[in-house]
Amino acid sequence: xxxxxxxxxxxxxxxxxxxxxxxxxxxxxxxxxxxxxxxxxxxxxxxxxxxxxxxxxxxxxxxxxxxxxxxxxxxxxxxxxxxxxxxxxxxxxxxxxxxxxxxxxxxxxxxxxxxxxxxxxxxxxxxxxxxxxxxxxxxxxxxxxxxxxxxxxxxxxxxxxxxxxxxxxxxxxxxxxxxxxxxxxxxxxxxxxxxxxxxxxxxxxxxxxxxxxxxxxxxxxxxxxxxxxxxxxxxxxxxxxxxxxxxxxxxxxxxxxxxxxxxxxxxxxxxxxxxxxxxxxxxxxxxxxxxxxxxxxxxxxxxxxxxxxxxxxxxxxxxxxxxxxxxxxxxxxxxxxxxxxxxxxxxxxxxxxxxxxxxxxxxxxxxxxxxxxxxxxxxxxxxxxxxxxxxxxxxxxxxxxxxxxxxxxxxxxx
RNA sequence: AGACAGGUGGCCGAGCGGUUGAAGGCGCACGCCUGGAACGCGUGUAUGGGGCAACUCAUCGAGGGUUCGAAUCCCUUCCUGUCUGCCA
Numbered sequence: 001x002x003x004x005x006x007x008x009x010x011x012x013x014x015x016x017x018x019x020x021x022x023x024x025x026x027x028x029x030x031x032x033x034x035x036x037x038x039x040x041x042x043x044x045x046x047x048x049x050x051x052x053x054x055x056x057x058x059x060x061x062x063x064x065x066x067x068x069x070x071x072x073x074x075x076x077x078x079x080x081x082x083x084x085x086x087x088x089x090x091x092x093x094x095x096x097x098x099x100x101x102x103x104x105x106x107x108x109x110x111x112x113x114x115x116x117x118x119x120x121x122x123x124x125x126x127x128x129x130x131x132x133x134x135x136x137x138x139x140x141x142x143x144x145x146x147x148x149x150x151x152x153x154x155x156x157x158x159x160x161x162x163x164x165x166x167x168x169x170x171x172x173x174x175x176x177x178x179x180x181x182x183x184x185x186x187x188x189x190x191x192x193x194x195x196x197x198x199x200x201x202x203x204x205x206x207x208x209x210x211x212x213x214x215x216x217x218x219x220x221x222x223x224x225x226x227x228x229x230x231x232x233x234x235x236x237x238x239x240x241x242x243x244x245x246x247x248x249x250x251x252x253x254x255x256x257x258x259x260x261x262x263x264x265x266x267x268x269x270x271x272x273x274x275x276x277x278x279x280x281x282x283x284x285x286x287x288x289x290x291x292x293x294x295x296x297x298x299x300x301x302x303x304x305x306x307x308x309x310x311x312x313x314x315x316x317x318x319x320x321x322x323x324x325x326x327x328x329x330x331x332x333x334x335x336x337x338x339x340x341x342x343x344x345x346x347x348x349x350x351x352x353x354x355x356x357x358x359x360x361x362x363x364x365x366x367x368x369x370x371x372x373x374x375x376x377x378x379x380x381x382x383x384x385x386x387x388x389x390x391x392x393x394x395x396x397x398x399x400x401x402x403x404x405x406x407x408x409x410x411x412x413x414x
Numbered sequence: 415a416g417a418c419a420g421g422u423g424g425c426c427g428a429g430c431g432g433u434u435g436a437a438g439g440c441g442c443a444c445g446c447c448u449g450g451a452a453c454g455c456g457u458g459u460a461u462g463g464g465g466c467a468a469c470u471c472a473u474c475g476a477g478g479g480u481u482c483g484a485a486u487c488c489c490u491u492c493c494u495g496u497c498u499g500c501c502a
Contacts, residue, residue, distance in 0.1 A: 058482095060432040243461085
């Protein structure tokens with residue numbers, strides 16, 4: 001959630017920042033009004049409550065002293081009745097405010113390039129040159145068929161479209177990648193966690209998947225549980241509603257989880273292959289940092305993900321997302337796009353975001369700064385998406401006969 | 415899943431309708447004491463919100479209710495423990 005006090009005191013600046021994320025000024029004005037209304041309603045209610053509390057105290061004292069309480073009782077009853085509408089308006093003001101506020105995206109950093117679409121993202125650098133093939137490289141689904149690596153039909157039979165089965169060497173490759181990613185992350189100082197794949201509504205709200213993206217989530221019926229769309233949810237929320245000693249920061253975490261996404265609004269995109277599945281595996285990095293250090297940790301995370309791709313010998317580029325492509329919670333995002341020779345395109349394989357204090361405010365993750373509690377910064381990024389790495393290995397390591405080599409660094413894992 | 419017991423401050427633990435935001439202890443911080451330490455003594459030690467202060471509101475797992483007044487009573491829910499059942 002954005003800082004409503006900041007919105008209140010620097011409205012023009014705040015609304016300019018959010019205009020870059022296509023948030024209408026009218027919405028923000030409404031938010032500002034609601035915030036003022038809530039404050040006023042709370043003040044009125046508080047005054048009445050203070051009155052009620054002191055009269056109740058007096059009531060007790062009168063009784064103890066055996067004094068007559070009829071008159072006081074009447075006063076106290078009247079005040080109580082007067083409080084009911086105040087309570088209602090305060091409650092209503094709060095509900096309306098938060099409903100709106102929870103749907104407002106984060107402020108983009110000033111450094112984020114302007115743009116509406118993916119095409120406006122800015123390439124920062126390329127790492128490794130795409131390999132030139134002396135034959136026409138195949139797309140991964142063709143290679144999957146030749147090698148018997150992926151069973152699309154039976155995956156669909158078990159669940160529905162956008163589910164698949166990895167078979168034999170492909171399944172082993174997946175397992176090897178997960179171990180390789182986790183080991184590498186651990187070497188870089190990230191502590192490994194194995195977390196629940198189902199998280200409750202409060203957690204999904206805290207990291208920003210809810211309430212706005214309800215339609216993208218798989219929900220368990222009759223339970224207050226969602227299948228996680230990313231390990232960012234459980235890893236970040238491990239510290240939900242906690243106050244951390246400053247000395248413990250930064251917390252660097254990593255974990256492997258499957259991720260579940262409905263991919264609402266992606267109808268027709270990447271329908272072939274395993275680029276876009278309802279269930280995919282991912283190794284995630286999450287960092288909880290002191291606000292002064294989040295940029296530094298961000299760079300570390302980008303470097304780490306890029307180094308992994310380099311170690312796998314996969315050509316990729318580092319791209320800074322423009323305002324239009326930035327996610328809801330992110331203040332800044334850098335994507336890594338891996339070269340897919342079969343498709344002849346760079347495709348996203350990792351996305352690293354700094355949400356600054358946006359998630360921390362929702363999740364109430366603070367650190368002790370002397371006597372005061374301040375919000376931490378939270379960051380998250382993939383290292384890496386496993387399914388897409390398999391695709392990248394298949395396409396980049398294919399031979400003319402359709403066979404696939406295994407990258408050197410993975411050999412000890414298989 | 416069923417039965418019983420319970421969820422109080424960093425921790426332990428009292429309180430079971432009224433000056434209790436919460437006794438007492440431990441821990442921690444600071445000070446005194448000491449050559450230095452332990453002991454001892456003193457002071458302080460939750461979170462969020464509003465007031466640039468005095469002060470005030472909320473919070474005793476969470477949510478609702480009863481009451482002038484609730485940590486204390488009632489309901490719902492979550493969690494923990496023990497026993498029973500089931501299960502990888």
